[in-house]
Amino acid sequence: MLFEIILNGLLLGGLYTLMGTGFSLQWGISGIINLAYGGMMVLGGYIAFALHRLINVQPLVSIVPAAVILFFLGLLIYNYLLKPTIKKGSFFVTVIMTFAIELVLENFMLLMWASDYRIITSPYSSIAFNVLGFHLPLIKALIFTLSMLGVFAVYVFMNKTTTGKSIQASALNPAGARFIGINVEKMYMYNFGIGCAIAAVAGALASNINAFSVVLAGGLLGKVFIITILGGLGNIWGAALGGITLGLVESIGTIAVGPEYNEALGLIVMVVVLVFRPRGLIGKKFWDV
Amino acid sequence: MFLDSIKKKSSNTVLLLVLAALLVLPFLLSGYWIRLITTVFMFAVIAKSIDLMMGYLGYVPFGNVVFFGLGAYSAGIGMSHGMPFIVAMLIGVLVSTIICILFGTPVLRLRGHYFAVASIGLNGAIMAIALNATGLTGGAMGIIFPVISLPPDMINKVFYFAMLLLMLLAIGINVIIIRSRIGFAIRSIKSNEDAARSLGVNTTFYKTATWVISASLTSIAGAVYGYWMSYISTVDVFNIMVSVTSILMVLLGGVGTILGPILGAGIFQVLSEVIWSYFLELHSGILGIITILVILFLPRGVLTGLRELFLNRALSKKAVKTNE
Numbered sequence: 164m165l166f167e168i169i170l171n172g173l174l175l176g177g178l179y180t181l182m183g184t185g186f187s188l189q190w191g192i193s194g195i196i197n198l199a200y201g202g203m204m205v206l207g208g209y210i211a212f213a214l215h216r217l218i219n220v221q222p223l224v225s226i227v228p229a230a231v232i233l234f235f236l237g238l239l240i241y242n243y244l245l246k247p248t249i250k251k252g253s254f255f256v257t258v259i260m261t262f263a264i265e266l267v268l269e270n271f272m273l274l275m276w277a278s279d280y281r282i283i284t285s286p287y288s289s290i291a292f293n294v295l296g297f298h299l300p301l302i303k304a305l306i307f308t309l310s311m312l313g314v315f316a317v318y319v320f321m322n323k324t325t326t327g328k329s330i331q332a333s334a335l336n337p338a339g340a341r342f343i344g345i346n347v348e349k350m351y352m353y354n355f356g357i358g359c360a361i362a363a364v365a366g367a368l369a370s371n372i373n374a375f376s377v378v379l380a381g382g383l384l385g386k387v388f389i390i391t392i393l394g395g396l397g398n399i400w401g402a403a404l405g406g407i408t409l410g411l412v413e414s415i416g417t418i419a420v421g422p423e424y425n426e427a428l429g430l431i432v433m434v435v436v437l438v439f440r441p442r443g444l445i446g447k448k449f450w451d452v
Numbered sequence: 453m454f455l456d457s458i459k460k461k462s463s464n465t466v467l468l469l470v471l472a473a474l475l476v477l478p479f480l481l482s483g484y485w486i487r488l489i490t491t492v493f494m495f496a497v498i499a500k501s502i503d504l505m506m507g508y509l510g511y512v513p514f515g516n517v518v519f520f521g522l523g524a525y526s527a528g529i530g531m532s533h534g535m536p537f538i539v540a541m542l543i544g545v546l547v548s549t550i551i552c553i554l555f556g557t558p559v560l561r562l563r564g565h566y567f568a569v570a571s572i573g574l575n576g577a578i579m580a581i582a583l584n585a586t587g588l589t590g591g592a593m594g595i596i597f598p599v600i601s602l603p604p605d606m607i608n609k610v611f612y613f614a615m616l617l618l619m620l621l622a623i624g625i626n627v628i629i630i631r632s633r634i635g636f637a638i639r640s641i642k643s644n645e646d647a648a649r650s651l652g653v654n655t656t657f658y659k660t661a662t663w664v665i666s667a668s669l670t671s672i673a674g675a676v677y678g679y680w681m682s683y684i685s686t687v688d689v690f691n692i693m694v695s696v697t698s699i700l701m702v703l704l705g706g707v708g709t710i711l712g713p714i715l716g717a718g719i720f721q722v723l724s725e726v727i728w729s730y731f732l733e734l735h736s737g738i739l740g741i742i743t744i745l746v747i748l749f750l751p752r753g754v755l756t757g758l759r760e761l762f763l764n765r766a767l768s769k770k771a772v773k774t775n776e
Contacts, residue, residue, distance in 0.1 A: 196565060244744060251751040254565065255512050259703060262696055263743035270737030381692070385576060392569060427580030434573045437566060438558040 167297050168414050176410025177307035178369060182383075183390035183402035184314055185361030191396035192334040193351040193358070195245060196258050199265035200362050201384030202272070203233055205377055207363030208370035209272060212281050222285040223305065226367045230360040237359030240264060241352045265380070272377045280374040288371070306368045313364055317357070318399050330354045385426065389433040395443025404444055408432070478612045486608045490680070492721045493615035497673040498694065499701040499713035500622040501666040506699065507708030508630065509662050510642035511560065514695055515571030518578050519548045519667040521690040523674030525582060528595035528684055541675040548671040549664050551578075556660040572692065579690035594685030597678060611680040618676060619714065622669050626710055629665070638662050704746055706753030715755055 182204070189197045197203075210232060211225040220228075248260045290301040321327040332340040333350040340347050366383075369375065386409065394405030409429055416428040436444065478486050498520065505513045523544035530540025551574075559570045582589045589595065600607055629635045637658040640648040649655045678684045697720065698713075705716025727738050750757050 196569075244748070248747055248751070255506070255568075255699070256703060256747055256751060258565075258568075259696070259700055260744065260747050262700075263740040263747070266736045266740030266743070270734060270740065273736075274733065385572075388569060388572065392573075423584055424580065427577050427584070430573045430577040430580065434559075434570060434577060437562060437570045437573065 166295065168418055169411065170294070170297060170299070172411035172414035173407060174303050174307045174410070175414060176407030177310040178365065179386065179390050179406030179410050180403045181310040181313050181361060181368070181406075182365040182387050183394065183406045184317055184399055185358040185365065186387045187391045187394070187396055187398065187402045188317075188361070189355055189358035190391060191398065192330060193241070193355045194249075194254070194257075195261065195355065197355075197358065198258060198261040198384060199240075199268055200358075200387055201380035201382070202265045202268040202377075203237075203359050203362040204366030204369070204383050205375055205380050206268060206272060207233060207366030208375045209276055209281075210363065211367035211370055212276075212283055215283050222283045222367075222371055223309065226309070226364045229363040229367045233363035234356045234360040237356035238352055240359075241355040245355070246348065246352070269377050269380060276377070278376050278378055280376045281370070282374040283370050285371055302371055306371060309368060310365070313361065314399060314403065317361065320357075321399070326350075326353065382426070386429065389429045392433045392443060393436055395445050398445065401443055401445050408444075474616060478609045483605065483608050486612050488721065488725055490608075490612045490615045492718050493612075493619045494673050494677055495698060495701060495717040495721055496619045496714040497615070497622045498670055499698040499705070499717050500619070500626060501669040501673075502695070502698050503702045503707065503713045504626060504629070504662060504666045506702060508635070508642065509638045509659060511659065511663075512565075512568045512699065513571050513663070513666065514568040514699070515573070515575035515692070516666065516670055516698070517690060517692060517695040518551075518571070518575035519670040520674035520677070520694060521575075521579065521582065521686070522548050522551070523671030524678035524684045524689040525589060525595065525674075526671070527675035527678050528597055529588060531598055531679070532595060537675070537679055541672060544671045544675050545668045548667040552664045552667045553660060556663045557656060560656060560659040560663065575690060575692060575695075579686050582690065583686045589686075592685070594683055594688070595678075597682045597684075599682070600679075607680075611676065614676050614680075615673075618669075618672060623710060623714070625665060625669070629662075630710075634658055634661060700743060703753055704750075706755035706757075709753070709755050712753055712755040716753065719754065
């Protein structure tokens with residue numbers, strides 16, 4: 164029983180890690196609390212859903228087009244809406260701007276797909292196998308593996324490529340980065356786009372196991388907040404720690420106090436962490452404020 | 453100097469005229485308009501209390517709606533146990549104050565956006581508790597207030613004046629605060645918290661005190677709202693949208709100005725109502741687009757924008773005169 168709960172928590176934590184990574188990058192590096200993140204996740208889910216329905220693309224393959232579309236959408240949003248706002252206003256005006264983007268996105272999705280709950284039923288959704296007497300559906304294992312691969316890809320990109328290193332440099336010391344010829348604004352833009360693409364991938368993956376709808380965007384955003392705060396900002400390890408912690412808290416909480424307290428439990432853990440360790444469990448100081 | 457004093461006198465006259473108009477209005481308008489203006493007053497109070505934190509102290513309380521919900525729920529629970537409204541409302545203020553002190557002392561140490569996020573977390577956690585503590589709060593069923601035995605026309609007017617009074621109270625408190633010691637303290641914290649502390653300002657005390665004032669006003673607004681609607685539910689009164697739209701109103705009107713948030717509340721609420729009645733399906737999308745346009749083209753708010761416009765015009769006139 165305990166093994167089952169922990170395994171479930173870890174599997175969930177894998178997806179949460181991916182979810183948190185994108186948000187954490189946007190917040191920690193581009194300095195944007197992206198309130199449209201939940202909406203972007205749902206949009207990713209809808210893209211996968213539409214591709215599966217209309218031209219019968221394999222649901223797990225459709226994460227690629229979803230990521231590409233959201234990446235370019237992210238670039239456009241950053242360039243035409245967020246960049247001018249950052250130049251003119253304070254940090255919180257930017258937050259309100261992303262909220263306005265969320266309103267527009269949600270309204271668009273509502274018009275396109277209505278608020279009914281959808282789910283993608285993939286051809287392999289009924290396959291399952293046994294691990295030490297535990298019933299493990301193949302699709303959950305696949306989603307976990309793909310999430311981990313995604314996080315790993317982001318890690319490699321950020322640490323081994325010139326662009327990735329430039330993005331990190333722009334966050335660490337914008338003036339110094341400019342000095343050595345890095346176009347900091349452009350790096351922030353790429354970083355924001357990558358964050359949006361990760362949101363789309365996470366949303367498209369999640370739509371295979373959970374029914375989704377526009378009305379869930381707010382709840383998803385709440386989860387992403389918890390993951391990011393728990394772990395720490397701008398740091399993939401932080402997102403991983405936060406994601407797995409939240410996955411475990413939720414799966415243990417569901418058994419211990421019932422599923423209706425899931426959201427509250429996560430939030431309470433987040434607030435406790437904020438009070439005692441404002442920068443998150445393993446966040447570094449220099450990302451702060 | 454002379455010109456300034458005339459200007460001040462004339463703006464005072466305008467304010468008095470507006471106030472007189474607001475006192476007469478409910479006797480001229482239909483119920484629909486009275487209710488709309490009452491919601492404007494309510495949002496003005498919430499926006500004013502958010503601006504106290506955001507405009508003067510520099511901390512954005514994204515989750516301030518939690519006190520709105522606490523106020524509404526305290527009033528509802530108290531009244532359904534037979535308390536008079538005023539007592540139930542004061543219990544709400546007390547509960548909000550206690551939560552502010554307990555939670556604010558550690559959390560207000562967090563700078564900038566961490567405080568904003570922590571306050572969102574607080575709202576979510578208390579909302580979930582209210583939703584699940586079915587014995588006390590009725591859970592997802594919500595709370596029904598005792599029926600008010602007045603004709604509906606009278607009810608509209610009573611709540612109109614109640615909210616108007618509350619809004620005037622909020623403005624009064626704002627004016628008193630910025631002229632008092634606490635006002636200087638919180639503005640010094642906004643401009644440089646470390647410097648303020650090193651000069652001996654007890655920053656934690658003043659920050660918590662400001663949040664208590666902001667929370668109390670919001671919770672009274674929540675109590676009056678609950679009594680007015682006569683039914684409340686968690687998704688209704690703990691809705692984070694209330695905070696976010698109020699912040700938007702503050703931005704729209706002008707951050708850190710006395711009348712800005714109120715002007716913003718009026719503009720936003722009326723605009724929202726118009727969009728609601730003409731483009732029901734596109735409502736949130738159009739609101740989003742308007743918000744985007746306001747931020748891009750009027751980033752410092754309507755009031756500040758207008759003031760700058762007039763100031764520039766006055767200055768250029770003066771310049772022309774001196775040239776002559």
